[in-house]
Amino acid sequence: MDIATLQAYGYFVLTVGLTVILYAYIYHLYKNRKDADGHDYEEYSNIALNDDIVDTPVNAVSKTEDK
Amino acid sequence: MENRPLEYDYTVAKMFMLATIVLGIVGMLIGVILAFELAFPSINTILGEGLAEYTNFSRLRPLHTDAVIFGFTLSGIFATWYYVGQRVLKVSMAESGFLMFIGKLHFVLYVIGVAAVVVSLFAGVTTSKEYAEFEWPIDIAIVVVWVLFGMSIFGLIGIRREKSLYISVWYYIATFLGIAMLYLFNNMEVPTMLVSAPDGSAIGGAWYHSVSMYAGTNDALVQWWYGHNAVAFGFTVPIVAMIYYFLPKESGQAIYSYKLSLLSFWGLMFVYLWAGGHHLLYSTVPDWMQTMGSIFSVILILPSWGSAINMLLTMKGEWQQVAASPLIKFMVLGSTFYMFSTLEGPIQAIKSVNAIAHFTDWIVGHVHDGVLGWVGFMIMAALYHMAPRVFKREIYSKSLMAAQFWIQTLGVVFYFTSMWIAGITQGMMWRAHDEFGNLAYSFIDTVTVLHPYYAIRGVGGLLYLTGFLMFAYNIYKTMTAGRKVEESELASASPMGA
Numbered sequence A: 001m002d003i004a005t006l007q008a009y010g011y012f013v014l015t016v017g018l019t020v021i022l023y024a025y026i027y028h029l030y031k032n033r034k035d036a037d038g039h040d041y042e043e044y045s046n047i048a049l050n051d052d053i054v055d056t057p058v059n060a061v062s063k064t065e066d067k
Numbered sequence B: 001m002e003n004r005p006l007e008y009d010y011t012v013a014k015m016f017m018l019a020t021i022v023l024g025i026v027g028m029l030i031g032v033i034l035a036f037e038l039a040f041p042s043i044n045t046i047l048g049e050g051l052a053e054y055t056n057f058s059r060l061r062p063l064h065t066d067a068v069i070f071g072f073t074l075s076g077i078f079a080t081w082y083y084v085g086q087r088v089l090k091v092s093m094a095e096s097g098f099l100m101f102i103g104k105l106h107f108v109l110y111v112i113g114v115a116a117v118v119v120s121l122f123a124g125v126t127t128s129k130e131y132a133e134f135e136w137p138i139d140i141a142i143v144v145v146w147v148l149f150g151m152s153i154f155g156l157i158g159i160r161r162e163k164s165l166y167i168s169v170w171y172y173i174a175t176f177l178g179i180a181m182l183y184l185f186n187n188m189e190v191p192t193m194l195v196s197a198p199d200g201s202a203i204g205g206a207w208y209h210s211v212s213m214y215a216g217t218n219d220a221l222v223q224w225w226y227g228h229n230a231v232a233f234g235f236t237v238p239i240v241a242m243i244y245y246f247l248p249k250e251s252g253q254a255i256y257s258y259k260l261s262l263l264s265f266w267g268l269m270f271v272y273l274w275a276g277g278h279h280l281l282y283s284t285v286p287d288w289m290q291t292m293g294s295i296f297s298v299i300l301i302l303p304s305w306g307s308a309i310n311m312l313l314t315m316k317g318e319w320q321q322v323a324a325s326p327l328i329k330f331m332v333l334g335s336t337f338y339m340f341s342t343l344e345g346p347i348q349a350i351k352s353v354n355a356i357a358h359f360t361d362w363i364v365g366h367v368h369d370g371v372l373g374w375v376g377f378m379i380m381a382a383l384y385h386m387a388p389r390v391f392k393r394e395i396y397s398k399s400l401m402a403a404q405f406w407i408q409t410l411g412v413v414f415y416f417t418s419m420w421i422a423g424i425t426q427g428m429m430w431r432a433h434d435e436f437g438n439l440a441y442s443f444i445d446t447v448t449v450l451h452p453y454y455a456i457r458g459v460g461g462l463l464y465l466t467g468f469l470m471f472a473y474n475i476y477k478t479m480t481a482g483r484k485v486e487e488s489e490l491a492s493a494s495p496m497g498a
């Protein structure tokens, strides 16, 4: 196989692969709704809305040391 | 004031706010001069033949582009980072002497870099690569500034209280990584003093001169991979970072769909980097690369609109706020212009359309509906939102802000409509030929026809600059004369005086 054919195959595989990954990501987001820490993704909007330094973080770095 | 143990520290944010305003005025003033030079060529020598070297279009053009991109926009990005970063990570810069030092050093070196750029470009020292005109010593300084920016970002993330990174932080990180990669690769250059001619003799030249490490088509490819992604990681990604923070915050509305914001982020990251080929359609670049550039440009509509629609839907049920607040107007119109130019760009990237659009004023029109309507509006809105919080005073004048909004909107409309007409006229005239294939027009015919549109563009630019000066004045008065406000007034909508 010459280099151009290889490039063409590579391009095709890459495009299909990345499309699958992207759709899988959409599926994953909407199916699980929550991330690994158990927070609903939509809760994270509150990081901006309640961003005073005395506000409680949505997902604190260490749950024990409450700031 | 309530008794608060800890406050966010906006020292560095304030420094960069100042830089944003000063460099915005400089860059846009030069833009207006350029626009009038194109309409009335005698302005090229307005200060006399002796100084013509410094006032002519070709010397000033890179000063305009670099002042607004690396001056105005970049300072705006830094200013908002030093503000938003602390707030969404819930950690104050006052908590780390080290980060405070890095932040200030970042600012000082940045200003020195800007000064070096201004002096060298005025002197005509340039590598001649668009948006990468700086010679190697300045490139090295810029890399240092960039590393400091990175240390600030990751340093702050390192001491954060909020474990999850808000979507804006992702965009800021992408800005940092994207520009770092682009800048390094495109500016690979060899000082001419190290180069020798084929016969072995030294080429010499000034110590600061350099030549690109790439040649011919390769150079063009790397250059436009850089050029296009400078738009991506300078004019899109960080501005999206801003709107994802400032619009929800100012309106008090949660982002319409946080999941969509994540999806658009990855979509944008993946697609953008492949679209640069659209700058080189019909050139010596391999055909498949040109096609790839076109295709990826069209796909780019999806993630771009994903973010823009997400922002407009954030205002769902709250449209009275758009009517009531000029600050929200800026952001909503900004996001609308973002949709608009991310539709226009892909259209121009279609090969048959590009055959007409390339090298014409339509491209310049496209650039400016994006940068004036989206980048400029969003940066000004961000600074307006920040001002009451960093100065603890209410915005000096709401009516001045509203007047500014309409003046600038009119300016943008003048700018892009005149450039559309000019561009398409130009494109059609260049192609027109008779039945034997002889060109119907010579170049000067197009110049004559375009004169009125160039004049209209100049007026549009002048209106925009006028609005920017009103903005600068409003911020100055906010800082010095605005009514003092309490923390409790700053939760969402910014307090504004009449």
Ligand code: HEM
Pocket (backbone or CB within 6 Å): B027, B028, B029, B031, B032, B033, B034, B035, B038, B061, B064, B065, B068, B069, B072, B073, B363, B364, B367, B368, B371, B372, B375, B376, B457, B458, B460, B461, B462, B464, B465
């Ligand atoms: C007062 C507002 C402004 C005016 C009057 C203005 C005017 C101009 C003019 C006359 C040119 C040269 C066009 C040519 O070569 O034919 C230009 C180019 C350019 N300007 Fe502006 N400008 C303004 C604001 C801005 C801002 C705020 C930005 C970015 C944040 C910007 C980014 C650019 C870029 C990237 C180019 C190069 C376009 C290309 O090569 O196709 N401009 N501008």
